[in-house]
Amino acid sequence: xxxxxxxxxxxxxxxxxxxxxxxxxxxxxxxxxxxxxxxxxxxxxxxxxxxxxxxxxxxxxxxxxxxxxxxxxxxxxxxxxxxxxxxxxxxxxxxxxxxxxxxxxxxxxxxxxxxxxxxxxxxxxxxxxxxxxxxxxxxxxxxxxxxxxxxxxxxxxxxxxxxxxxxxxxxxxxxxxxxxxxxxxxxxxxxxxxxxxxxxxxxxxxxxxxxxxxxxxxxxxxxxxxxxxxxxxxxxxxxxxxxxxxxxxxxxxxxxxxxxxxxxxxxxxxxxxxxxxxxxxxxxxxxxxxxxxxxxxxxxxxxxxxxxxxxxxxxxxxxxxxxxxxxxxxxxxxxxxxxxxxxxxxxxxxxxxxxxxxxxxxxxxxxxxxxxxxxxxxxxxxxxxxxxxxxxxxxxxxxxxxxxxxxxxxxxxxxxxxxxxxxxxxxxxxxxxxxxxxxxxxxxxxxxxxxxxxxxxxxxxxxxxxxxxxxxxxxxxxxxxx
Amino acid sequence: xxxxxxxxxxxxxxxxxxxxxxxxxxxxxxxxxxxxxxxxxxxxxxxxxxxxxxxxxxxxxxxxxxxxxxxxxxxxxxxxxxxxxxxxxxxxxxxxxxxxxxxxxxxxxxxxxxxxxxxxxxxxxxxxxxxxxxxxxxxxxxxxxxxxxxxxxxxxxxxxxxxxxxxxxxxxxxxxxxxxxxxxxxxxxxxxxxxxxxxxxxxxxxxxxxxxxxxxxxxxxxxxxxxxxxxxxxxxxxxxxxxxxxxxxxxxxxxxxxxxxxxxxxxxxxxxxxxxxxxxxxxxxxxxxxxxxxxxxxxxxxxxxxxxxxxxxxxxxxxxxxxxxxxxxxxxxxxxxxxxxxxxxxxxxxxxxxxxxxxxxxxxxxxxxxxxxxxxxxxxxxxxxxxxxxxxxxxxxxxxxxxxxxxxxxxxxxxxxxxxxxxxxxxxxxxxxxxxxxxxxxxxxxxxxxxxxxxxxxxxxxxxxxxxxxxxxxxxxxxxxxxxxxxxxxxxxxxxxxxxxxxxxxxxxxx
Numbered sequence: 001x002x003x004x005x006x007x008x009x010x011x012x013x014x015x016x017x018x019x020x021x022x023x024x025x026x027x028x029x030x031x032x033x034x035x036x037x038x039x040x041x042x043x044x045x046x047x048x049x050x051x052x053x054x055x056x057x058x059x060x061x062x063x064x065x066x067x068x069x070x071x072x073x074x075x076x077x078x079x080x081x082x083x084x085x086x087x088x089x090x091x092x093x094x095x096x097x098x099x100x101x102x103x104x105x106x107x108x109x110x111x112x113x114x115x116x117x118x119x120x121x122x123x124x125x126x127x128x129x130x131x132x133x134x135x136x137x138x139x140x141x142x143x144x145x146x147x148x149x150x151x152x153x154x155x156x157x158x159x160x161x162x163x164x165x166x167x168x169x170x171x172x173x174x175x176x177x178x179x180x181x182x183x184x185x186x187x188x189x190x191x192x193x194x195x196x197x198x199x200x201x202x203x204x205x206x207x208x209x210x211x212x213x214x215x216x217x218x219x220x221x222x223x224x225x226x227x228x229x230x231x232x233x234x235x236x237x238x239x240x241x242x243x244x245x246x247x248x249x250x251x252x253x254x255x256x257x258x259x260x261x262x263x264x265x266x267x268x269x270x271x272x273x274x275x276x277x278x279x280x281x282x283x284x285x286x287x288x289x290x291x292x293x294x295x296x297x298x299x300x301x302x303x304x305x306x307x308x309x310x311x312x313x314x315x316x317x318x319x320x321x322x323x324x325x326x327x328x329x330x331x332x333x334x335x336x337x338x339x340x341x342x343x344x345x346x347x348x349x350x351x352x353x354x355x356x357x358x359x360x361x362x363x364x365x366x367x368x369x370x371x372x373x374x375x376x377x378x379x380x381x382x383x384x385x386x387x388x389x390x391x392x393x394x395x396x397x398x399x400x401x402x403x404x405x406x407x408x409x410x411x412x413x414x415x416x417x418x419x420x421x422x423x424x425x426x427x428x429x430x431x432x433x434x435x436x437x438x439x440x441x442x443x444x445x446x447x448x449x450x451x452x453x454x455x456x457x458x459x460x461x462x463x464x465x466x467x468x469x470x471x472x473x474x475x476x477x478x479x480x481x482x
Numbered sequence: 483x484x485x486x487x488x489x490x491x492x493x494x495x496x497x498x499x500x501x502x503x504x505x506x507x508x509x510x511x512x513x514x515x516x517x518x519x520x521x522x523x524x525x526x527x528x529x530x531x532x533x534x535x536x537x538x539x540x541x542x543x544x545x546x547x548x549x550x551x552x553x554x555x556x557x558x559x560x561x562x563x564x565x566x567x568x569x570x571x572x573x574x575x576x577x578x579x580x581x582x583x584x585x586x587x588x589x590x591x592x593x594x595x596x597x598x599x600x601x602x603x604x605x606x607x608x609x610x611x612x613x614x615x616x617x618x619x620x621x622x623x624x625x626x627x628x629x630x631x632x633x634x635x636x637x638x639x640x641x642x643x644x645x646x647x648x649x650x651x652x653x654x655x656x657x658x659x660x661x662x663x664x665x666x667x668x669x670x671x672x673x674x675x676x677x678x679x680x681x682x683x684x685x686x687x688x689x690x691x692x693x694x695x696x697x698x699x700x701x702x703x704x705x706x707x708x709x710x711x712x713x714x715x716x717x718x719x720x721x722x723x724x725x726x727x728x729x730x731x732x733x734x735x736x737x738x739x740x741x742x743x744x745x746x747x748x749x750x751x752x753x754x755x756x757x758x759x760x761x762x763x764x765x766x767x768x769x770x771x772x773x774x775x776x777x778x779x780x781x782x783x784x785x786x787x788x789x790x791x792x793x794x795x796x797x798x799x800x801x802x803x804x805x806x807x808x809x810x811x812x813x814x815x816x817x818x819x820x821x822x823x824x825x826x827x828x829x830x831x832x833x834x835x836x837x838x839x840x841x842x843x844x845x846x847x848x849x850x851x852x853x854x855x856x857x858x859x860x861x862x863x864x865x866x867x868x869x870x871x872x873x874x875x876x877x878x879x880x881x882x883x884x885x886x887x888x889x890x891x892x893x894x895x896x897x898x899x900x901x902x903x904x905x906x907x908x909x910x911x912x913x914x915x916x917x918x919x920x921x922x923x924x925x926x927x928x929x930x931x932x933x934x935x936x937x938x939x940x941x942x943x944x945x946x947x948x949x950x951x952x953x954x955x956x957x958x959x960x961x962x963x964x965x966x967x968x969x970x971x972x973x974x975x976x977x978x979x980x981x982x983x984x985x986x987x988x989x990x991x992x993x
Contacts, residue, residue: 007670014963021967025975120981154981156488163980170924 034128045099050075054107072328085218112246363390509665514639575605580826608647666743676740683733688977710905757872833886
């Protein structure tokens with residue numbers, strides 16, 4: 001009897017150690033793309049009021065930390081690039097087990113795309129971060145090779161992902177052994193400026209497709225799931241030009257919204273706030289601050305860049321506040337730790353400015369509510385029409401950028417002052433003062449010499465001194481030669 | 483369902499649980515049901531019926547043979563009929579295309595408008611194994627060395643014992659019938675040993691064999707472009723690949739059997755330590771060798787024509803040599819049968835059959851010459867270096883023959899020999915050429931480490947006189963657990979399986 005007990009204890013202990021070892025090895029081996037999305041989510045989900053779901057346009061265009069910074073909305077992106085409604089449904093199934101947000105926002109932008117658009121990697125991205133349980137098995141089995149892009153799908157690779165990832169042992173690095181923290185809340189900040197042909201021509205919202213696709217089925221399932229969990233649901237479509245046939249599919253969202261008593265907001269209907277200029281006659285983008293990144297030049301694949309995303313996020317936030325009961329948690333001690341996330345978010349933004357060597361992109365990145373901008377123009381510069389538009393976007397009139405001009409600008413042109421330094425030697429604006437004789441900027445008890453970098457005196461064509469309006473920190477000092 | 487499928491292990495899990503739940507005297511029923519499920523699942527209904535039909539055929543004929551206890555001629559006819567039926571079925575499924583092609587090539591010289599017809603058919607899984615198992619039973623019944631089994635279900639449980647259906651071992655009624663059909667008590671130690679052996683089998687298959695197969699395939703499937711040491715290394719790697727694949731599969735089968743408390747006959751006994759080719763074959767695919775010896779070689783030697791050849795050759799070549807001639811002829815027949823058993827193709831008949839037989843016979847025939855050479859050169863055959871030379875020589879001789887096994891055809895095999903022997907290119911060891919053959923530097927490292935580990939593990943029983951598992955079980959708990967957890971993790975991480983790999987097929991699973 002004693003021997004039997006000993007053997008049972010020994011076997012159970014061994015199996016526990018084996019299980020933990022295999023778990024740990026599986027974690028190390030796996031591709032962390034799912035963990036980068038959901039690890040931070042799972043850590044803070046109890047405090048999240050709004051969740052965003054959808055495909056890449058959510059990741060690229062909706063910035064939860066902007067929402068927090070500007071409106072105190074606690075939100076998170078749980079979207080996966082290129083994912084279709086079937087993925088969204090299973091993301092909801094997984095995340096709702098952990099937390100029921102007050103509002104779930106689904107960007108339906110890929111509803112019209114081919115339904116076999118998900119691939120095995122995306123299915124893995126949905127499930128890898130979550131522990132193996134019945135939901136995961138159900139989800140893995142719900143996908144099959146027929147509704148997968150390349151018809152290559154093996155549910156075993158999702159259920160036991162070490163089967164898929166074990167070959168990564170040759171590529172392991174330090175990060176594979178650590179827990180992944182996604183300080184960006186699953187966002188991408190595209191900094192390029194692109195051009196493309198498009199047409200935002202809208203058809204009547206009553207013209208609806210008579211098809212009922214698998215994607216539509218899963219979107220309806222998402223709606224039912226949200227309803228069943230008492231989660232308010234908002235369907236949106238981020239601005240995107242679509243062919244008529246696709247628009248008929250998106251108009252189906254109005255039908256379903258009415259049927260289930262939820263809201264559907266097609267953000268393509270009014271894009272004036274993005275400050276885009278379109279030439280309908282040629283279907284070509286015709287100048288102005290181009291808000292689109294170069295990625296996805298196709299009928300339904302455009303993404304806004306950082307500047308556009310900031311505007312879209314802000315617009316969405318206002319809509320949410322107006323239509324839903326979402327609290328402003330700024331100042332709530334429970335949310336103090338969000339300040340750390342915000343600091344890291346700001347650090348990323350500041351680094352982007354620091355690393356920018358192209359004036360166009362730099363100007364595009366300046367389109368941020370929180371920047372106070374000091375500009376000194378040393379020579380008469382010739383700006384391109386795009387640069388003029390980009391300056392206009394932050395409230396600066398390009399025609400006034402003559403040699404010897406100094407500009408103080410606050411929060412996207414809310415306050416702006418132009419000075420001619422040949423007439424006025426000492427200038428001040430808020431916390432910032434500038435002495436044109438010594439070429440020193442005085443800010444927060446510190447003096448900064450303009451035109452000097454690493455001990456070398458330079459005389460660049462245009463210089464920027466950027467500070468943050470809230471924490472008063474120095475964000476960036478850069479200069480450019482034309 | 484194959485031995486690498488999840489389904490197979492789910493079946494094993496259920497069968498093991500059920501086996502120990504039901505009373506001991508009914509445990510053979512669990513084996514029967516599991517085997518029956520496996521046969522249907524692996525073959526489909528039609529081939530499963532054929533499998534069952536062959537087993538039933540052997541069962542009924544054994545009863546008939548037993549009834550003819552006192553009728554010698556009738557008994558012999560019944561035995562021949564029973565064995566003939568099984569051989570004919572085996573022949574039909576495995577060899578008919580080969581022999582029809584031979585027949586047609588002969589007919590082409592004789593008549594223009596008549597050709598034999600061959601059939602492209604899928605054979606029942608494991609037909610080469612269970613057919614030999616059944617023939618062995620019929621012969622034993624005929625020789626009256628075993629009692630006839632009257633319970634057809636019990637007999638089926640033995641004949642289609644599911645782990646052995648995939649790659650053997652070939653069972654002998656005397657050794658394995660009671661093992662399989664007598665219910666076993668749960669034995670904790672044996673159960674653990676079973677699991678350990680399963681994992682060791684997977685290590686050999688997934689970590690070593692599958693990695694070697696990448697290199698081997700790269701060379702063999704494009705052999706015209708390679709020469710010299712490329713082919714030599716690929717051939718030597720294939721020998722190792724086949725060993726790790728086949729012995730790995732056998733380890734899994736033995737391990738699964740041990741979960742039921744069943745011991746099956748060993749199929750390998752450190753073959754790479756053999757000093758001669760005949761010794762090698764006594765250590766490699768042991769159950770096939772034993773089967774051929776007991777049911778082909780000895781009966782052939784005892785047969786009247788061979789008795790006559792014996793007396794004739796003694797008169798003709800003297801007593802010493804004349805005594806060996808019928809043995810050599812019988813040996814060649816046995817080797818021919820081994821070649822044919824591997825498949826209806828000249829490459830098997832030559833590479834795994836005639837070539838091996840000829841080397842063994844020549845080494846025996848030329849033994850006096852070799853002894854003289856050793857004497858003249860003053861070679862001491864009692865030292866390690868001589869034993870090492872013998873081991874390497876045996877490995878090479880075996881490898882040369884086995885290269886035909888992997889070659890596309892007999893002529894391709896000879897072309898490879900020609901390309902191998904006609905070029906010397908030692909620089910491939912130094913200019914990273916070997917890395918271009920599908921295996922990365924990482925893979926080479928893992929391969930070398932794994933082979934080293936396998937060699938060390940192979941040496942433990944020699945040094946300690948104990949099996950590896952017994953030796954490990956005598957170590958401290960921490961070490962034991964470390965070893966087994968490391969083994970499992972190694973398989974999970976370094977094994978070649980999953981998407982992009984087809985590790986599901988064991989080479990000997992096709993026979």
